[in-house]
Amino acid sequence: MTKLLRPELKYLLSGGTVIPAHPLALNGSRQFDEERQRGLTRYYMASGAGGVAVGVHSTQFEIRNPAINLLETVLQVASEEIDQAKLERPFIKVAGICGPTNQASAEVELALKYGYDLGLLSMGGLQGWTEKEILERVRHIAAMIPVIGFYLQPSVGGRIFTYEFWREFAEIPNIEAIKVAAFNRYQTLDVVRAVCSSSRAQQIDLYTGNDDNIVADLLTKYSFEVDGKVVSKEFVGGLLGHWAVWTKKAVELLQEIKSCKTTDYKGAAKLLTKGIDVTDMNAAIFDPAHGFHGCIPGIHEVLRRQGLLEGRWCLNPGEELSPGQMEEIDRVCNAYPELTDDYFIKALLTP
Template sequence: MDVRTRLRAGVVIPAHPLALDDGGAVNWRSQRALTRYYMASGADGVAVGVHTTQFELHHDRALLGDVWRLAAEAAGERGGAPLLVAGIAGDTVDAVAEAELAREAGYHAALMCSWGMTEVTEDALLERARAVGEVLPTLGFYLQESVGGRRLGRSYWRALFDIESVVGVKTAPFDRYRTNDVVQELIAHDRWDDVAVLTGNDDAIVHDLLTPYRATVGGQEREVRTTGGLLGQWAVGTRAAVELRDRARAAVAAGTVPTDLLALATDLVEVNGAVFDVDHHFLGCVPGVNEVLRQQGLVGTADCLGPDVLSPGQSELIASVRERFPDLLDEEFVAANRHDWLA
């Protein structure tokens, strides 16, 4: 698979949740059903082992491998060539071991997550990216600080883009200045047209998909755009996400952005505020995704492996946005097909 070409074409990649049962074990039936939902929605692939999958899963490498393999199997049930991205965590030695396991499971790229690192320095992140890049093509990751990320300087992104195995970058700092840092460094880099930019800014999905970055470098006019996304928000309302990507792509091609597409951006922020628990500084973001899927009947509980729980009133707020924005959360589509996906 030509991962670079796939990413630059504009992908919808849900960050895959982890479905548990009431005893805290993986509910394999629901886990498979979720992958089937994403593929039936038209997603280009899945990202597994990332924040939405719960980083605590990386404590048990055997279980992590089982989760990776099930997602790969379920994603391939419909045929085609789903793009499989593995979330890689830990220090360099552990990260390389995980990348090798992911490659054996059929994964095509590694998203570099800083969770589990002894010391999250820019030098350590770059060393790890180089080592993992010997195993799989890699995607850089700018994660917001409220859920474990750290601020990264422009020199870091410049050095990351120097690494030939880096095929993409996920911008998810939830901060326009920091997102700008990443793309401005890319547009000035010799590999400006070789590295895909994916949005992970769940509060700015529409704007990211529509906004061009332009610069003149060495007399050459360049333009870099966000070509798709890898998002926890797209773990719910996935069919609507595919439709949004297509609408944004058409608007870019036409050179005109309809006002109703901009209005949709505010609706998505409203939905995301409930699902990601903005009122409590994102404490309930992972169980919030699970709670949407629980209310829709795809998983049995919003419980997590770690200490993350729904915040007070979050379940009711999620129920409210499901009622107000049913199309953005695939309500009819899920209700009509969940029994087949759970079969």
């Protein structure tokens, strides 16, 4: 039986919200730190985020290795923590889904077991597959769980897809949203135009995953002529690794952008300047200077400084900050204190 997205969650998703990509908490022995993992989930809820994405890139793909076997654990822990919070507002549980069809199907079964609402379906690791084969995989998964499509940049394991791929993708029932993390304006445009040209243009919500262009993505309206009529779409929210840190400020930023758009873009110039500040901060964390090698340790380092993580350890011992990255994180934290939420976390952690 196909799981469908509950109306109140679709309303939240369509209205635009902040969905952090949930990191993985480890101790000094690189073992799972359940207490701090739960603390991270509580932080995202307290920050005002509208959901979390678990089992995604920021949660580290190594959790799927049989020797590590943490995928079910992280899905279960986050879901339990959300349920125990008994929030008086909707909160979206997103599970990362990846691998060939059989693996992806098994991961969906886990997600459904723990009450996840949507699957963020990765297209990574399928380099030998044709676009037709990948679309068949998407149809299979969408018949099980509501899907957020995922356009991942090639430099971190994704691949480039044609406009025609996204045009056909958008027609698949139970696709609720697409996260565009192409880090490329041309490829981002392909997705938006494809959605606008589809029969499901009004059913599919666009979420930015372009951590290098967050504010501009959220401020921009895309309009295309389709069959003699103008169809417009906007990125309504973000599902971002960058929003795994300084999340309280991300929530405030999205609200500021929404207010700007509803007041005829009053203050847009100021927001675009702030967008450059956000990108500068993201560069320090995500480490594009070294091919994003230090991306996950960068996220961990910020959370460590704030007291949410004990250290920045990753499951892969070789995954560490790149040369000069620590200094870059120092620089942006000092340069943009108004975009950090240290004060909020300090109060959150104070007994």
